Amino acid sequence: MLVNATLGTCVLLQCILPHHPTLPNTRVYWQTKPSDGKAVHLYFDGKEDLDHQDPLYRNRTALDLSQLAAGNFSLRLCHLTEQDNNTSFYCLHATTANRSPTKISQVTLQLQEPKDSEPPWPWWTWVILVLAIFLFVLLALGIFYLVRRWRRSGTGHIGHIDNDPGAANGIPTGVANELANGPVKRRGDDSSAALVDNKEAVDLEMVAGDPLLEDRSQDG
Incomplete structure (x- = not known):
């Protein structure tokens, strides 16, 4: 999925699981590659794991915790920079029983410069x-x-x-x-x-x- 966004703003990276998960047994990995990519945001066995988050994305990501039980693990990424341009983000899902991750979604960002602001006076x-x-x-x-x-x-x-x-x-x-x-x-x-x-x-x-x-x- 290709998503257009503006530098300096926020964007929602969509990831919806095919069924309602059992959160304590659920693992969701947001990363920049299907394997061995940078860890953008991690949800591990019922809680967020920010200790293994890449420093590039620290204090820039957030999950809507109220939507997790419904299987909505869409990630909000803010303060977009040039490093995020043309970057692909992968949402991978696994469980404690099946630890082999499955790709749920892939979102590629295409960023543009902010538009000129309108004059303050008419x-x-x-x-x-x-x-x-x-x-x-x-x-x-x-x-x-x-x-x-x-x-x-x-x-x-x-x-x-x-x-x-x-x-x-x-x-x-x-x-x-x-x-x-x-x-x-x-x-x-x-x-x-x-x-x-x-x-x-x-x-x-x-x-x-x-x-x-x-x-x-x-x-x-």
Whole structure:
């Protein structure tokens, strides 16, 4: 019998006796060859005999003791390894009266690698995660754009103030220019100066035309 199994798991090696045995007189040998094979598991005269078990199978085999009276000596073999692959296991039966073993079953294991485990999360959780990352990136870019725009507008305003020659010292532009280049003449100042010159010219003409005023002018 060929049985497929997976590495690292357990497998049931089937062995059913043709009749209900008398357990104290029953001997069942699980081994890797019909004769002189490795002892996988032994049942001898009503009890398990693990003293003669091969170390390769120690703590890896078990019989269902509740099924033995019905003749079910199927063996459970666990922790399957590469050494078990393509190995044939033989179930041999004998009695105290007839000690010549009879083959009951032969099971050959064909092992395969374990299948890839399914992802711990369903596919739609990955879709939500990708969308969340995308929205986060968009939000971050939007904030970055607003902050950059705000900084640019603030820098332009400050640069305009720095171009003012008097702004650095808190002096208005006109005053700073006046201190640097002297007083600036305005239209009003030119008109006042012209009026004063005209008045002085009129006064001199009046003095020149009046002898009395001319004498007073000379006395002064």
